[in-house]
Amino acid sequence: MLTVNLNNEQLEVLIKFDKEINPNELMSLFNQPKLDSEKLVQLLKASNALYRAGVQVITDEQYDLYISMLRDINHLHPYLNQVEPEVLAEAKTVELPQRMLSTEKAYSKEDIEKWLKRILKAAQEINIPEEEIELRVTPKLDGYAAFDDGTTLYTRGDGYRGQDITRAFDRGLKVADNGERGLGPGEIVIKKSYFDTVLSDIFENSRNIQAAIIAEKKVDKNVQKAIDDGACVFYPFALIKNKTAHFSEIISNFETIVEEMWSAVDFDIDGVILEATHTTLKEHMGATRKNHRWQIAFKVNEDSAEVEVLNIIPQTSRTGRISPVAELVPTKLSGATISRVTVHHYNMVKTNGVGPGAVVQLVRSGLVIPKIEKVIKKVEPQLPDSCPSCHSHLLWESDHLICPNKSDCPAQTENTLIHFFKTLGNNDGFGPKVIEKLSNFGIKHIHQIYSIKVHQFAGYGFGDKTSQNLFDQLKASREIEIEDWRFLSAFGVSRLGGGNCEKLLQHHSITQLFELTAEEMVKIDGFAQLSAEAIVEGLVNIKEEFFKVYELGFNLAETPKGSEKDNSSSAMTGSVVVFTGSMQQGSRGDMEKYAKSLGAKVAKSVTGKTTYLVTGEKVGETKINAAKDKGVKVLTEQEYLNLIG
Numbered sequence: 125m126l127t128v129n130l131n132n133e134q135l136e137v138l139i140k141f142d143k144e145i146n147p148n149e150l151m152s153l154f155n156q157p158k159l160d161s162e163k164l165v166q167l168l169k170a171s172n173a174l175y176r177a178g179v180q181v182i183t184d185e186q187y188d189l190y191i192s193m194l195r196d197i198n199h200l201h202p203y204l205n206q207v208e209p210e211v212l213a214e215a216k217t218v219e220l221p222q223r224m225l226s227t228e229k230a231y232s233k234e235d236i237e238k239w240l241k242r243i244l245k246a247a248q249e250i251n252i253p254e255e256e257i258e259l260r261v262t263p264k265l266d267g268y269a270a271f272d273d274g275t276t277l278y279t280r281g282d283g284y285r286g287q288d289i290t291r292a293f294d295r296g297l298k299v300a301d302n303g304e305r306g307l308g309p310g311e312i313v314i315k316k317s318y319f320d321t322v323l324s325d326i327f328e329n330s331r332n333i334q335a336a337i338i339a340e341k342k343v344d345k346n347v348q349k350a351i352d353d354g355a356c357v358f359y360p361f362a363l364i365k366n367k368t369a370h371f372s373e374i375i376s377n378f379e380t381i382v383e384e385m386w387s388a389v390d391f392d393i394d395g396v397i398l399e400a401t402h403t404t405l406k407e408h409m410g411a412t413r414k415n416h417r418w419q420i421a422f423k424v425n426e427d428s429a430e431v432e433v434l435n436i437i438p439q440t441s442r443t444g445r446i447s448p449v450a451e452l453v454p455t456k457l458s459g460a461t462i463s464r465v466t467v468h469h470y471n472m473v474k475t476n477g478v479g480p481g482a483v484v485q486l487v488r489s490g491l492v493i494p495k496i497e498k499v500i501k502k503v504e505p506q507l508p509d510s511c512p513s514c515h516s517h518l519l520w521e522s523d524h525l526i527c528p529n530k531s532d533c534p535a536q537t538e539n540t541l542i543h544f545f546k547t548l549g550n551n552d553g554f555g556p557k558v559i560e561k562l563s564n565f566g567i568k569h570i571h572q573i574y575s576i577k578v579h580q581f582a583g584y585g586f587g588d589k590t591s592q593n594l595f596d597q598l599k600a601s602r603e604i605e606i607e608d609w610r611f612l613s614a615f616g617v618s619r620l621g622g623g624n625c626e627k628l629l630q631h632h633s634i635t636q637l638f639e640l641t642a643e644e645m646v647k648i649d650g651f652a653q654l655s656a657e658a659i660v661e662g663l664v665n666i667k668e669e670f671f672k673v674y675e676l677g678f679n680l681a682e683t684p685k686g687s688e689k690d691n692s693s694s695a696m697t698g699s700v701v702v703f704t705g706s707m708q709q710g711s712r713g714d715m716e717k718y719a720k721s722l723g724a725k726v727a728k729s730v731t732g733k734t735t736y737l738v739t740g741e742k743v744g745e746t747k748i749n750a751a752k753d754k755g756v757k758v759l760t761e762q763e764y765l766n767l768i769g
């Protein structure tokens with residue numbers, strides 16, 4: 125349990141950052157022993173907001189543990205799918221010249237090798253020979269991310285929009301290694317040796333100083349001196365010390381290279397970055413909403429312990445699979461007390477002799493949820509003979525025990541409902557407790573929940589205020605825009621997670637998908653025969669319920685058609701484009717559609733938010749100059765076509 129006392133100033137920072145946070149709830153937020161996903165996200169948001177403002181209330185390890193807990197509860201939660209924002213709610217933001225992302229994280233050489241396999245596979249797809257694949261390893265600076273386009277210095281913000289902090293340069297901040305301006309992304313960092321000898325008595329940690337360098341208010345005199353002494357610098361990643369070599373050399377000398385990079389600079393670092401260098405390959409791999417696929421951060425942090433098992437509890441999942449959860453003698457592992465761990469499946473329980481009295485080796489590496497590395501002392505395995513929820517006789521299906529009672533097993537129907545609301549991620553009323561209550565009254569389907577009237581909630585044991593709130597949340601969940609792939613994946617069809625939904629929806633509209641045959645699905649990149657068959661069958665099973673829910677009128681944002689890969693890293697992503705005049709290469713309508721499929725927003729008139737004005741023929745000087753005055757980049761049709769490649 126954490127105890128955090130925030131002073132008024134910190135509280136103010138926090139509330140400014142995240143208006144959803146209720147200050148009255150804040151203390152309890154940091155102090156509660158048990159967190160559900162909503163509380164967890166609030167805690168993450170609160171810590172993140174404070175962290176980005178230079179006030180660290182929990183350690184990075186704790187933060188990362190909470191992230192992994194959230195992933196464990198709901199790996200689809202929108203908070204996991206975004207760059208942790210650092211934008212002050214009230215400060216003016218500007219569009220970043222380029223997207224700035226977070227990094228995927230790895231905690232073992234195996235993780236790195238898995239990532240490398242993906243790189244090699246991608247290279248193969250576009251016929252890049254293995255000899256050409258180099259990796260660049262650099263120290264991962266633990267500073268304040270920024271981007272320098274030569275005139276402006278930006279914060280990372282939410283990855284799309286940041287703040288103008290050029291004032292840091294005006295205050296005398298230098299580029300590391302006598303570098304020039306305009307080298308793109310980097311970090312504002314403080315020399316470790318300088319901090320330790322000059323600043324550590326005045327400041328708690330170097331993060332406080334980073335915040336001061338870029339702050340709007342007058343800069344602290346000690347910080348100004350550090351800037352003048354050249355101890356604070358902006359370090360562009362382009363200049364950073366690195367080891368670049370063929371991937372096989374990097375992998376065979378992995379430990380040595382990591383160690384070398386770990387001590388290569390006199391700045392705080394929290395890992396090393398590995399990235400592919402091949403430009404075409406990088407373009408081909410692109411990015412998710414959060415990370416570049418060609419880049420990964422390697423962090424070291426592993427702890428293990430031998431722990432006694434107290435009991436094995438069977439839990440029935442949404443799909444009917446029974447998961448074995450081992451209760452343990454509570455044990456401290458890299459800073460957190462662990463008292464339960466999921467065993468992979470019941471076959472593992474059976475063959476490895478897991479039951480009360482068994483001793484297992486538990487490993488926790490960094491962010492990752494602890495797992496059983498091996499069983500040290502075997503006992504008689506503890507196996508259930510019936511479903512803990514509906515008492516049906518269990519069946520073995522390869523490594524798993526399953527409850528075959530698809531239509532009437534309360535655990536399965538409840539978990540399906542919970543999965544639906546969790547995946548929508550736009551309301552917090554319908555968590556496990558509420559669903560359990562409703563399910564006790566025989567409510568089994570999503571559309572039934574949506575047909576509950578305010579007064580009926582009272583009949584299910586909810587108070588007046590809660591009833592109204594639940595009713596309002598249902599309404600809001602239909603009104604708030606959500607991506608159609610998220611909506612579809614909420615139905616929990618096996619093998620139809622967000623990624624696969626998105627891939628299908630790039631080719632067909634959501635209602636068309638139900639007409640698709642496995643043969644047609646296989647033609648889409650990424651679907652093998654077996655998964656296609658399973659998906660088609662799954663869609664048949666949910667069809668009736670899907671349309672009942674779909675017809676309630678959700679506000680779905682359609683996945684752009686035609687793009688095979690995630691285009692979040694295209695030059696157009698997040699930009700606002702206006703087309704004017706008559707175009708040569710196609711109708712203006714077609715060009716607008718294509719720009720949208722590349723992730724751009726298309727607007728009709730130029731405003732301060734416009735990124736590009738694309739001019740066809742016969743566009744007047746006045747219009748062009750007016751756009752330029754607003755800071756909009758004006759492109760001819762050909763320049764625009766070059767930009768999008």
Ligand SMILES: NC(=O)c1ccc[n+]([C@@H]2O[C@H](COP(=O)([O-])OP(=O)(O)OC[C@H]3O[C@@H](n4cnc5c(N)ncnc54)[C@H](O)[C@@H]3O)[C@@H](O)[C@H]2O)c1
Nearest residue numbers: 171172175182183184187225226227262263264265269397
């Ligand atoms: N303690 C807290 O309350 C708290 C709150 C929020 C976040 N955090 C910590 O921050 C982490 C996530 O933050 P994040 O998304 O800002 O960063 P990240 O760890 O995902 O790293 C991505 C960033 O690394 C930087 N970077 C540094 N050296 C680099 C190099 N050599 N090459 C390329 N990029 C380099 C880039 O600026 C990039 O934006 C979490 O894992 C957590 O540990 C802690």
Ligand SMILES: [Zn+2]
Nearest residue numbers: 511514527533
């Ligand atoms: Zn059951």
